[in-house]
Amino acid sequence: MLTLHTAELLVPGPGSAPLPGGAVVVDGDRIARVGPYEELAAAFPHARTRRWPGVLTPGLQVRGADELLERTYYPDDPYEVPELGAEPISGEAALEALKMTEARWGNSARRGTQKLLARGVVAVCGRFTIASVRTAVTRSGLLILPPAAYEGRPALDPLAGRDTAGEAFHGHLEPGVVARFAVFAVADGAELLAQGATTCVATVIGGRLLHRRR
Template sequence: MLTLHTADLLVAGPGAAPLPGGAVLVDGDRISRVGPYEELGAAWPHARVRRWPGVLTPGLLVRGADELLERTYYPDDPYETAELGADPISGAEALAGLSMTESRWGNSARRATQKLLARGVVAVTGRLTVPSVRTAVIRSGLTLLPPAAAPAAATSPDLPSLDPFAGRDTAEQAFFGTLEPGTPARFAVFAAPDAEALLKQGATTCVATVIAGRLLHRRR
């Protein structure tokens, strides 16, 4: 099925000129066309249309998945938050008190991947050693990449964070890939007027995340 995703503004990748009323035509798990909505809608009138507010960009990349998913525990809301609180738990001493098992790590990682998808993240880097955690990442749809160095352009420390903009000077530094015909259909939409405002307002403004052509997060 063909699906046409359109937003107030489209930014196809780092350095790309913003396109007001831009759209991405998705065929299966790939991008078929990128251009003005009026042109694509006229050429493919039977495509399903999804209209989004804000800016549509490539999906985002987060580094340090091993630290985020195998050395940080995310309490199960609402079952554990009354006792443990809602904040992620890290540090050897704190984790030792939780008597972590592989199964518990896997459940925690599933909760964390949902938080990442809700921030427009489509890929993570890191070396995962806990089988249940690795399985959770793969099943989530996120692309798992080897560990990578921080971008040379970043001026802040690239500490592991669920926030893909942590340590970034521009939103474009967090983009994973570009939006062009033939590339995998993985992108996100944020309730922000442009990429510059997106960096200031943050990734929690994400309204939709698409991976392999599938809508894996949609703000309710």
């Protein structure tokens, strides 16, 4: 099925000129065309159209994902929140007190990947040593990349510590590549960097809509 995704502003990739009213045509799991909405709507009249507010960009890439998913625990809301609180738990002593098992790590990782998808993340950098965590990441649709250097502590928000939003983009939006992109409720890249990835309204991986803000 052909799907035409359009937003108020399209940013095809880092260093690319923004395109007001731009659009991306997805055919299966791949990008078929990128360009002005009017042009693509005329070329693909039978495509299903999804209109999004804000800025459509390549999906984001997060560094230190093994730290975020194998050394951070995400309490199960609402069952564990009254006892553990809603914030992620890290630190050797705190995790030891939780008596973590591989199954529990896998369940936590599934909740963690949902948080990443809700921030426009499509790719994660890290080396996963817990089988249940790697399975959770693979099943989420997130692309696993080799570890990448970073300073400070890794964050769920891939834009944290970046100088430009483009530094967090994974690839470019162009014909032939796997359709991995996100939409953020901001006016432009500068506002995206300032407000952060929690402004995400939609995340698409392999042509599938894996997150949509309700």
